[in-house]
Amino acid sequence: MKMQELKVDKRTVVGRKVNKERKEGEIPAVLYGHGITNQNLSVDSLTFERVYEQAGESTIIALDTGAGKPVNVLIHDLQKDPLSNQVTHIDFFQVRMDEKIDTEVAFDFIGEAPAVKEFGGVLVRNMESLQISCLPADLPGHVTIDLSTLTTYDDRIIVSDLSLGDKITLHIPDTTVIALVAPPRTEEEVASLDEDVDADISQVEGVEKEGDDTGEDATDGKKDEKQEEKSAE
Numbered sequence: 001m002k003m004q005e006l007k008v009d010k011r012t013v014v015g016r017k018v019n020k021e022r023k024e025g026e027i028p029a030v031l032y033g034h035g036i037t038n039q040n041l042s043v044d045s046l047t048f049e050r051v052y053e054q055a056g057e058s059t060i061i062a063l064d065t066g067a068g069k070p071v072n073v074l075i076h077d078l079q080k081d082p083l084s085n086q087v088t089h090i091d092f093f094q095v096r097m098d099e100k101i102d103t104e105v106a107f108d109f110i111g112e113a114p115a116v117k118e119f120g121g122v123l124v125r126n127m128e129s130l131q132i133s134c135l136p137a138d139l140p141g142h143v144t145i146d147l148s149t150l151t152t153y154d155d156r157i158i159v160s161d162l163s164l165g166d167k168i169t170l171h172i173p174d175t176t177v178i179a180l181v182a183p184p185r186t187e188e189e190v191a192s193l194d195e196d197v198d199a200d201i202s203q204v205e206g207v208e209k210e211g212d213d214t215g216e217d218a219t220d221g222k223k224d225e226k227q228e229e230k231s232a233e
Helices: 015-023 045-055 187-202 214-232
Strands: 005-008 027-031 039-044 061-064 071-080 086-096 100-111 120-127 129-134 142-146 156-158 177-182
Touching: 005 045, 015 027, 027 045, 027 071, 039 045, 045 086, 045 156, 061 086
Parallel strands: 005 061, 027 086, 100 142
Antiparallel strands: 027 039, 061 071, 071 086, 100 129, 120 177, 156 177
């Protein structure tokens, strides 16, 4: 994949004043890394969205700060507005091309599992990404997982099935399951789940079963006590 390039500007505005920049279509950012001084930056939101769509968080980006040669970075963190889902802050981490990095690479699930299509099974994805170590130049943009290999309920896609080469180190056991297809629940199992729920509810304090007059009798008893008190007065 061709390295993405991103032009950024140095930022002097800090604190709450950056809200004005956000309204003007600029995203505040920071650049940091081993042995470098942190830099406050800003980037055009539309430009960033185009680059991020291609690069994601596991692809090296050539960051042009306007001060000499572009630097190689990874997007280490994104902050988003919980309502609008717009990016509000970016952390760029400068990498050394001769130094291994630890990062997560997202899975790209492709194809359709025959066990789902033909037998009505339920696709179970146990993982959405993979933690790896490698040199920046060997970092994959994503890892493709072909679901079409799941033809029966006994099939599994595990970590050892991945073809990542010897330049990438994994941090989980080779036997870790990535995806499988589970058989659908039978009518008996669904009925059993309903019974379990009813049983759990009946154990909750204050919940009465149908035909249980305990609550009504207790209420009537209290009414009788009040009537006797009034008569006594």
